[in-house]
Amino acid sequence: MNEDVNIIRDILNGDIDSFKFLVQRYQKPVISMIKNIINDPHLCEDIAQDVFFAAFRKLKSFDSARSSFSTWLFTIAKNKSLNALKKKRILSINPIPEKADTNTPSENLQNKEFFDMLDKALYDLPVKQKVAFVLAEFENLPYQEIAQIQGVRTGTVKSRINRAKVKLAIALKGLNGDI
Amino acid sequence: MDTEKIYNLWKSKKSYLKTNQNFSNTIIKRINQYEQKKRKPFFDMYKIIDFISIQPLAQVALFAAGAIAGFVRLIFVIRMVLEF
Numbered sequence: 001m002n003e004d005v006n007i008i009r010d011i012l013n014g015d016i017d018s019f020k021f022l023v024q025r026y027q028k029p030v031i032s033m034i035k036n037i038i039n040d041p042h043l044c045e046d047i048a049q050d051v052f053f054a055a056f057r058k059l060k061s062f063d064s065a066r067s068s069f070s071t072w073l074f075t076i077a078k079n080k081s082l083n084a085l086k087k088k089r090i091l092s093i094n095p096i097p098e099k100a101d102t103n104t105p106s107e108n109l110q111n112k113e114f115f116d117m118l119d120k121a122l123y124d125l126p127v128k129q130k131v132a133f134v135l136a137e138f139e140n141l142p143y144q145e146i147a148q149i150q151g152v153r154t155g156t157v158k159s160r161i162n163r164a165k166v167k168l169a170i171a172l173k174g175l176n177g178d179i
Numbered sequence: 180m181d182t183e184k185i186y187n188l189w190k191s192k193k194s195y196l197k198t199n200q201n202f203s204n205t206i207i208k209r210i211n212q213y214e215q216k217k218r219k220p221f222f223d224m225y226k227i228i229d230f231i232s233i234q235p236l237a238q239v240a241l242f243a244a245g246a247i248a249g250f251v252r253l254i255f256v257i258r259m260v261l262e263f
Contacts, residue, residue: 016207016211019206024203031196031202032194052206053206138194
């Protein structure tokens with residue numbers, strides 16, 4: 001985005017407060033991505049803060065000719081999330097605050113069972129598949145951008161997402177069959 | 180319920196996020212602190228005075244350095260007077 005490049009130029013010229021515009025623009029997708037990768041709602045904001053702080057410190061090394069700012073930022077977020085996963089070994093499923101909906105209680109209960117199953121299937125995915133899936137399905141990033149973030153070819157991203165979807169479909173069908 | 184509907188509901192639930200209103204302010208505050216720290220001079224007089232006022236050993240060292248400097252200066256003056 002051209003606007004991002006202009007803001008970055010201002011920041012590098014000493015207008016530190018302009019960084020706030022970038023934070024406000026990208027905080028939601030970055031936090032959401034981290035939350036869905038590490039599955040710890042309490043830790044995700046701390047990691048997101050580290051991501052933005054690291055981005056500010058490394059801003060001079062950002063090259064707009066090589067990638068967009070969002071791709072660069074998501075790459076930092078992905079690396080920080082994976083480091084946090086390694087460090088904390090967050091493998092258990094923690095409850096995630098849910099969005100209030102208008103379904104009936106029985107529907108809610110049934111949905112919760114499905115959601116829990118899908119959550120478990122998501123967190124059981126291999127990390128590379130999980131990152132590709134989260135970026136594509138929850139953040140709606142194009143395959144090409146995900147490929148840049150993961151440092152692989154677009155075909156590899158497609159296959160990672162397909163494999164992840166197959167695993168989730170199996171989990172969903174398994175539960176559907178029980179009901 | 181339809182599998183696709185469940186999947187889409189789950190996706191919207193996973194995409195939903197309530198962020199802290201102060202998130203960006205906290206980062207800017209942290210960045211400003213970092214920048215201030217970076218700009219601080221290596222030689223900070225106030226920090227040295229604080230250090231000396233707290234550490235008795237530093238006070239002894241400062242007193243000793245003052246005494247030595249005074250003694251050297253005295254010798255130097257005496258030598259100058261004797262030579263004159």
